[in-house]
Amino acid sequence: MGLEDKLFGVHGKALELRSQRLNLLASNIANASTPGYKARDIDFEAALNEATNKGTDAKQAMKGAMGYRIPLQPTLDGNTVELSTEQTLFAENAVKYSTTLSFLEGRLNTITRALRGE
């Protein structure tokens, strides 16, 4: 266990995974009109479990938990990006990133206060 894991607990890894997932969902939205593009996403819980319990780095955990999105309706050009799904997940992921960030900030404040000895 590295120092940052001791300081930040699950939140350090969670933030990293959230940021990677943000990239993934942005890619899906960017390719919304590319014929034949297959949307991808990760199982966040599985990735976080792998990163925290087995201590693998975020990149490896991402790879293990990645899969293709199953579209609600097939399209003629083979594109599986459904903007309603992707945008909802993107928004949700952004909010959760913010939440994780405030948890981290809380930890940081605690440690700073302890160091100051006030």
Added chain:
Amino acid sequence: MAGNPMSIFDISGRAMSAQLVRLNATASNMANAGNVTGTEKEAYRAIKPVFRSVTDKPGVATVKVENVVTTDAKPVKRYDPNHPLADKDGNVFEAAVDSSAEMVEMLEASRMYQNNVQVMQTAKSLMLQTVRMGK
């Protein structure tokens, strides 16, 4: 991408450029809709960009415009012997542009552009929040 991994700004930024190319193609098509020429060969034919995804690492991909193709839609032949451009049979040829389809294309391109702007804005504000952490 040259060496460094693709950031969210690359992903959305390049997608925006691609949508802009699409919007430009639509604008050219709309501008030429209803154009009349004397020969079938000279008549304007609608142009369309071809999108292709560019993958960085698994799952992270942006878009590029591979090329812009000219569609093979047939120009509309119209009998109009009084037209100054009419050929010897009295026919003129109208540009092969479906204006309602172009209108739909324009709306879709602008919506997709907006989506990418929104993604970028969200990512930017999250990054700024992260930078300010602990201050």
